[in-house]
Amino acid sequence: MIFQRTNRLQDSLTRTRQSFFGRIAGLFSGGDITEETWEALEALLIAADVGVATTIELVDALREQVAREHIRHADEAQDLLKQQMVALLQAKTRRYLEGDGRPLSVVLVVGVNGSGKTTSIAKLARYHQSRGDKVLLAAGDTFRAAAIDQLAVWAKRLGVELVAHQQGSDPGAVLYDAIDAAQARGANVLIADTAGRLHTKHNLMQELKKIHHVAARRLPGAPHETILVLDATTGQNGLAQARTFSEAVPVTGLFLAKLDGTAKGGIVFAVARELGIPILFVGTGEHAEDIAEFDAVQFVDGLFR
Amino acid sequence: MFENLSTRLQDIFNRLSGKGRLSEADVDAALREVRLALLEADVNFRVVKDLIARVRERAVGAEVMKSLTPAQMVIKIVHEELIATLGEPRKLNLSGTPPHVIMLAGLQGSGKTTTAAKLALKLRQSGQRPLLVAADTRRPAAITQLEVLGRQLDIPVHSEGDKVPPPRICANAVDRARKGAYSVVILDTGGRLHIDDEMMRELEDIVRRVSPSEVLLVADAMTGQDAVRVAEEFNRRVPLTGLILTKVDGDARGGAALSIRAVTSVPIMYLGVGEKTDALEPFQPERLASRILGMGDVLTLIERAEAAFDQEQARKMEQKLRTATFDLEDFLEQMQQLKKMGPLHQLLEMMPGFSGIKSQLPEDLTEKQMKRVEAIIRSMTPEERRDPRIINGSRKRRIARGSGATVSEVNQLLNQFRQMQQLMKQMSAGRGIGGFFGRFGL
Ligand SMILES: Nc1nc2c(ncn2[C@@H]2O[C@H](COP(=O)(O)OP(=O)(O)OP(=O)(O)O)[C@@H](O)[C@H]2O)c(=O)[nH]1
Ligand SMILES: Nc1nc2c(ncn2[C@@H]2O[C@H](COP(=O)(O)OP(=O)(O)O)[C@@H](O)[C@H]2O)c(=O)[nH]1
Ligand SMILES: [Mg+2]
Ligand SMILES: [Mg+2]
Numbered sequence: 022m023i024f025q026r027t028n029r030l031q032d033s034l035t036r037t038r039q040s041f042f043g044r045i046a047g048l049f050s051g052g053d054i055t056e057e058t059w060e061a062l063e064a065l066l067i068a069a070d071v072g073v074a075t076t077i078e079l080v081d082a083l084r085e086q087v088a089r090e091h092i093r094h095a096d097e098a099q100d101l102l103k104q105q106m107v108a109l110l111q112a113k114t115r116r117y118l119e120g121d122g123r124p125l126s127v128v129l130v131v132g133v134n135g136s137g138k139t140t141s142i143a144k145l146a147r148y149h150q151s152r153g154d155k156v157l158l159a160a161g162d163t164f165r166a167a168a169i170d171q172l173a174v175w176a177k178r179l180g181v182e183l184v185a186h187q188q189g190s191d192p193g194a195v196l197y198d199a200i201d202a203a204q205a206r207g208a209n210v211l212i213a214d215t216a217g218r219l220h221t222k223h224n225l226m227q228e229l230k231k232i233h234h235v236a237a238r239r240l241p242g243a244p245h246e247t248i249l250v251l252d253a254t255t256g257q258n259g260l261a262q263a264r265t266f267s268e269a270v271p272v273t274g275l276f277l278a279k280l281d282g283t284a285k286g287g288i289v290f291a292v293a294r295e296l297g298i299p300i301l302f303v304g305t306g307e308h309a310e311d312i313a314e315f316d317a318v319q320f321v322d323g324l325f326r
Numbered sequence: 327m328f329e330n331l332s333t334r335l336q337d338i339f340n341r342l343s344g345k346g347r348l349s350e351a352d353v354d355a356a357l358r359e360v361r362l363a364l365l366e367a368d369v370n371f372r373v374v375k376d377l378i379a380r381v382r383e384r385a386v387g388a389e390v391m392k393s394l395t396p397a398q399m400v401i402k403i404v405h406e407e408l409i410a411t412l413g414e415p416r417k418l419n420l421s422g423t424p425p426h427v428i429m430l431a432g433l434q435g436s437g438k439t440t441t442a443a444k445l446a447l448k449l450r451q452s453g454q455r456p457l458l459v460a461a462d463t464r465r466p467a468a469i470t471q472l473e474v475l476g477r478q479l480d481i482p483v484h485s486e487g488d489k490v491p492p493p494r495i496c497a498n499a500v501d502r503a504r505k506g507a508y509s510v511v512i513l514d515t516g517g518r519l520h521i522d523d524e525m526m527r528e529l530e531d532i533v534r535r536v537s538p539s540e541v542l543l544v545a546d547a548m549t550g551q552d553a554v555r556v557a558e559e560f561n562r563r564v565p566l567t568g569l570i571l572t573k574v575d576g577d578a579r580g581g582a583a584l585s586i587r588a589v590t591s592v593p594i595m596y597l598g599v600g601e602k603t604d605a606l607e608p609f610q611p612e613r614l615a616s617r618i619l620g621m622g623d624v625l626t627l628i629e630r631a632e633a634a635f636d637q638e639q640a641r642k643m644e645q646k647l648r649t650a651t652f653d654l655e656d657f658l659e660q661m662q663q664l665k666k667m668g669p670l671h672q673l674l675e676m677m678p679g680f681s682g683i684k685s686q687l688p689e690d691l692t693e694k695q696m697k698r699v700e701a702i703i704r705s706m707t708p709e710e711r712r713d714p715r716i717i718n719g720s721r722k723r724r725i726a727r728g729s730g731a732t733v734s735e736v737n738q739l740l741n742q743f744r745q746m747q748q749l750m751k752q753m754s755a756g757r758g759i760g761g762f763f764g765r766f767g768l
Contacts, residue, residue: 135435174466256550
C-alpha cells in the first residue's frame with residue numbers, strides 16, 4: 022500500500038513538465054552553455070522558491086566548476102547542478118527514528134497554521150501501521166475550533182487510539198497523559214498534534230517549549246522526533262519558520278506537505294544549507310496513503326521537470 | 327544575508343553620484359537591490375521584471391526632489407509603483423437584492439473557514455444578517471469547525487452533513503436565506519488544488535447555481551512564487567472578484583498579494599491578522615507596499631511622526647532609541663506623543679526591524695493597558711524611572727499601592743521594559759531602525 026506512494030510523488034513532480042519549466046528545461050537539451058543558460062537556471066531556481074541567496078550560491082559554484090573543468094554542454098552543467106543540489110540535501114540525511122528498538126517512540130509534530138500537521142500525522146500513523154507498529158495519537162491542538170474532532174476522525178478511520186482532553190485545556194497535559202496511556206496500552210509509537218502557530222508569536226513558542234519539556238520530563242529522551250511540517254507552497258518565509266521553530270524546540274526533521282500541487286518546495290535548500298535539518302517525508306495528497314520517504318534525487322529531478 | 331533595502335540603496339548612492347537628476351547607472355544599481363528585495367518578499371519573478379521595467383522608465387532622468395536623497399527618491403518611485411499595482415481597496419459588493427452570496431475559495435489550509443467567520447462577524451456588526459454555509463464536505467471535521475465558530479459568534483451555520491454535494495448545500499442555503507430573511511450568505515468551500523480538475527469543477531458548479539456577488543480567493547501571506555499560477559487558475563475557472571490575504575500577523579512580507587493582483591487584476595480586500603474572529607483588517611495599499619519592500623511602514627511612520635512631533639522631539643526620540651538609553655522617564659514622556667501617533671503595536675509594526683519586538687509584547691497591549699502602565703510609572707520617583715534597577719521589593723509595594731496596581735503587575739511592567747530595552751540594544755547594534763532614521767534625518 023505504502024509503495025504506490027513513489028508513483029504518486031513521481032506523478033505530482035512530473036505534472037509541471039509541460040508548462041513553464043518544460044520550456045526552460047528545453048534550453049538545456051543539446052546546446053552549448055551561453056549567458057542564456059545561466060539566466061534560465063537562475064529563473065528556474067527562483068521560480069521554485071529556492072531563494073535569491075541560495076540560487077546565487079548554487080549558480081556561482083556551478084559557474085566555477087564549469088570553468089575549471091572546461092564544460093561546454095548545457096545539459097552537462099545541468100547535471101552538475103543537480104548533483105550539487107542533491108548533495109546539499111543529503112549532507113544531513115538521517116533515518117527517521119534512528120536507533121529504533123526503544124519501547125516507546127514519541128513524535129511531536131509542529132508548524133505554522135494550516136501547513137498540514139494534522140493530516141501529516143494521519144499519514145505518519147499509516148506509515149507506522151504498515152510496519153507493524155502500534156500507534157497512539159495525542160490531540161495536542163486544544164486551541165483551533167474542532168481540531169480535536171479532526172484528529173478523532175482520522176484516528177477512527179485508521180483504527181488507532183486517541184488521547185484527547187477538552188478544547189481549551191493544557192496541551193502539555195494532553196501529551197503527558199498520552200505518554201502514560203501509550204505505556205499502559207503497549208503502544209510503541211505516539212504521535213502528538215499541536216496547534217498551528219506563527220513562529221513570530223512569542224507566547225505560543227514558549228508554550229511549545231513547555232510541551233516539549235513536559236514530554237522530556239515524563240519520558241527521558243522524548244520526543245524522539247520533533248517534526249516541522251512545512252507547506253511546499255511556502256516561499257521565503259519557510260526559512261524563518263524553520264529557524265525560529267528550531268530555536269524554540271530541537272527540530273529533528275521536516276515533513277514537506279502539499280508537494281502534489283505545482284509548488285516545488287525549493288525553500289528546503291536554504292533550510293538545509295543554513296540549519297542542516299533533514300527532510301524526512303513528503304506529503305502528496307489528502308489521503309493517509311499520500312506519504313513518501315524523502316528521496317533527494319527524485320526531489321531534485323522534480324524541480325527540473 | 328540581506329540588509330535593509332534602504333540601507334543598501336543608501337550605500338550605493340554614497341558610492342555613486344551626488345544629487346540632481348537620477349542617472350541611468352544610479353538607477354540600474356539601485357534597481358538591482360530593489361529586485362532582490364522584491365524576490366525576497368516572494369513577489370513572482372516575472373512580476374518583478376515588469377515592475378522594475380516600469381520603475382526604470384520613470385526613474386531615469388527624474389529630478390531628485392529637494393527634500394530627498396537619491397536613495398529616497400528611488401524608494402519613493404518604487405513605493406508609488408507598488409501602491410499603484412496593489413490598487414485601491416474595495417468594499418464588499420452588497421448592492422442589488424439580498425441575499426448576497428459571498429463565496430470563499432482557495433488552497434488547503436489558506437484560512438477560508440476562519441475568514442468566513444471573520445467576515446460574518448464584520449457583516450453583522452455593520453447591520454447585516456449573515457448565514458454561514460458549511461460547504462467543505464471533504465476535510466475531516468471541517469463542518470464542525472465552522473459550527474463551533476458560528477456558535478461562538480452566535481451566527482447561524484447551514485450544514486447538511488458531508489454526504490450532500492456542496493453545490494446542492496449552497497443552493498439550499500441560499501433558499502433558506504431567502505425564506506429566513508438572511509441578507510448575506512457566506513460559503514465556506516473546501517480547500518483544493520488549482521490543478522484538481524474535479525474539485526475546480528465543483529466550484530464552477532456552485533457559482534452556476536448560486537451566482538455569488540463576490541468570489542474571494544483566500545491566500546496565505548506566506549505563499550511563494552506559485553501564487554500566480556494558483557490565482558490565474560482559480561480566476562480562469564470561477565472569475566474571482568477579490569482577494570483576502572491571511573496570516574499577515576506573521577513576518578512574511580506578502581509579495582504573493584502583489585503577484586496575484588498583478589496577474590489577475592483582482593482587488594485586494596482584507597487582511598487576516600490573527601486566529602481570532604475579530605482579526606480582519608481592511609487592506610491599505612501604502613502599508614502593504616512598505617511591508618513588501620521590507621521597510622516596515624516607514625513612509626507612513628515618517629508622515630505620522632512629522633504630524634505628531636516637532637522635529638526636535640523626533641530627533642531626541644530617535645537618538646534615545648538608537649543608543650538604547652530610552653528609560654521609563656522617556657517612556658512616560660513619549661506616551662503622550664505615541665498616543666497621538668496611534669496604538670503602540672501598530673507603531674512598532676511600522677518600524678523596520680521592529681516587527682520582532684512587536685511579537686514579543688503581549689498581544690493585548692491596548693489603550694486601557696497603556697493607561698495602567700502610565701499610572702504605574704507615574705507612581706515612581708524620577709530616580710526610579712531613570713534607573714529601574716533600583717526598584718526593590720519595598721519600592722515595588724509602594725508603587726503598587728500608589729497606582730492601584732498589584733506588585734505582580736509592577737513586576738510585569740519592569741520585566742517587559744527590560745526586555746524591550748534589550749531588544750532595542752540589539753536592534754541598534756544591528757541594522758535596525760538606528761541606521762535608517764539616522765540616514766534619513768528623521
Ligand atoms: N493537497 C494536499 N493537501 C494537504 C496535504 N497535507 C494537508 N493537506 C490539506 O491542507 C489542509 C490543512 O491541513 P491540516 O492537516 O488541517 O493542517 P494543520 O497544520 O493541522 O492546520 P491547523 O491545525 O489548522 O494549523 C487540509 O485541507 C488538508 O487536507 C498534502 O500533502 N497535499
Ligand atoms: N495567525 C493566523 N492564523 C490564521 C489566520 N487565518 C487562519 N488562520 C489559521 O490557519 C489555519 C487554517 O485555517 P482554516 O480557516 O482552517 O483554513 P481552510 O483550510 O482554508 O479553511 C487554522 O489554524 C487557522 O486558525 C490569520 O490571519 N492569522
Ligand atoms: Mg491541525
Ligand atoms: Mg476550512
